[in-house]
Amino acid sequence: MSDEATTDExxxxxxxxxxxxxxxxxxxxxKRHDEIEYWMTEHLRISGIYWGxxxxxxxGRENELDRDKIIKYVKSCQNTDGGFGGHTGHDSHLLYTMSxxxxxxxxxxxxxxxxxxxxxxVKSLQDESGEVSGDCWxxxxxxxxxxxxxxxxxxHAVDQFNMDGVIEYVRRSMNYDxxxxxxxGGESHSAQxxxxxxALAIAGRLDIVDRDRLSGWLAERQLKSGGLNGRPQKLEDxxxxxxxxxSLKILGRVHWVDRQRLCAFILSAQDTEDGGIADxxxxxxxxxHTCFGICGLSLAGFDKYPLDEIDPVYCMPVRIAERAGxxxxxxx
Ligand code: GRG
Ligand code: ZN
Numbered sequence: 001m002s003d004e005a006t007t008d009e010x011x012x013x014x015x016x017x018x019x020x021x022x023x024x025x026x027x028x029x030x031k032r033h034d035e036i037e038y039w040m041t042e043h044l045r046i047s048g049i050y051w052g053x054x055x056x057x058x059x060g061r062e063n064e065l066d067r068d069k070i071i072k073y074v075k076s077c078q079n080t081d082g083g084f085g086g087h088t089g090h091d092s093h094l095l096y097t098m099s100x101x102x103x104x105x106x107x108x109x110x111x112x113x114x115x116x117x118x119x120x121x122v123k124s125l126q127d128e129s130g131e132v133s134g135d136c137w138x139x140x141x142x143x144x145x146x147x148x149x150x151x152x153x154x155x156h157a158v159d160q161f162n163m164d165g166v167i168e169y170v171r172r173s174m175n176y177d178x179x180x181x182x183x184x185g186g187e188s189h190s191a192q193x194x195x196x197x198x199a200l201a202i203a204g205r206l207d208i209v210d211r212d213r214l215s216g217w218l219a220e221r222q223l224k225s226g227g228l229n230g231r232p233q234k235l236e237d238x239x240x241x242x243x244x245x246x247s248l249k250i251l252g253r254v255h256w257v258d259r260q261r262l263c264a265f266i267l268s269a270q271d272t273e274d275g276g277i278a279d280x281x282x283x284x285x286x287x288x289h290t291c292f293g294i295c296g297l298s299l300a301g302f303d304k305y306p307l308d309e310i311d312p313v314y315c316m317p318v319r320i321a322e323r324a325g326x327x328x329x330x331x332x
Contacts, residue, residue: 015304025275082117130165226261241296
């Protein structure tokens with residue numbers, strides 16, 4: 001920002017969105033080596049890069065990160081089993097494999113890694129019943145059902161998977177309220193709802209969802225503050241702007257929440273001094289909530305700044321999902 005900047009727009013503030021501050025915040029994350037958070041989040045560094053890159057894309061400022069350095073780093077996180085760890089030398093996990101691939105797709109360099117090894121890694125995590133684990137230690141979760149299907153779809157290889165088994169696993173995790181839990185019998189939670197809907201969307205099986213019932217449950221997540229919670233009786237949190245709204249977007253019912261009040265809540269959770277967005281006003285900002293807060297603004301149609309449009313299934317810009325041939329889920 002120049003010293004002479006006087007208007008909000010010159011300072012990079014648009015309708016209350018502190019664009020320049022958020023860009024500087026994201027760019028600073030790689031340099032904060034003297035902060036405890038930097039070292040405590042090492043195990044998920046690759047996801048941190050993914051969240052930062054998505055946020056920058058939506059703000060139209062993706063070129064502000066060092067592309068070559070990031071691509072080299074992502075490649076360094078791949079292990080001999082084909083999967084990626086959260087940092088160089090860390091064990092493979094589906095969560096980080098997903099983030100790594102999303103970064104490579106955003107940089108349009110997916111062809112620079114060995115896709116067959118990744119496909120083999122993903123296939124090794126599905127059991128005979130169709131359930132999917134996150135890593136070789138066997139924790140099963142509907143999050144991993146989505147991630148496995150999504151990763152295979154990046155390589156246009158879903159036909160190599162037991163898709164009927166995955167769909168049955170997701171269907172068994174559906175509850176009477178229309179929502180989904182982390183496993184059969186698990187409480188409905190909006191983040192799990194997103195993963196299950198996204199998996200079904202890619203599989204072309206949204207027909208098994210009770211759209212009205214589930215959309216009603218999702219709309220009830222909006223509280224007086226305008227913010228959304230993840231499940232009944234819980235606090236609002238900026239990240240649910242993504243988990244809830246992406247779900248409603250997949251179901252074609254984003255208008256079932258008050259989008260203006262939601263935008264106001266997200267903006268109220270910004271750190272207007274140092275940049276970044278927190279879970280709720282007054283808390284410390286982090287890159288995860290910064291990413292999903294901005295994703296929420298994009299889905300909610302915030303129109304004071306030209307935010308890029310986000311794909312609600314893949315959580316990356318629509319134009320990138322289009323370039324990668326990933327938009328056929330919309331035919332559901
Ligand atoms: C491509 C966007 C994208 C994601 C990949 C990682 C992933 C798939 C999904 C994660 C979904 C997620 C955040 C699951 C957590 C669900 C859960 C049970 C959270 C409960 O956390 P609490 O109890 O939060 O701390 P609440 O708000 O319920 O109090
Ligand atoms: Zn949160």
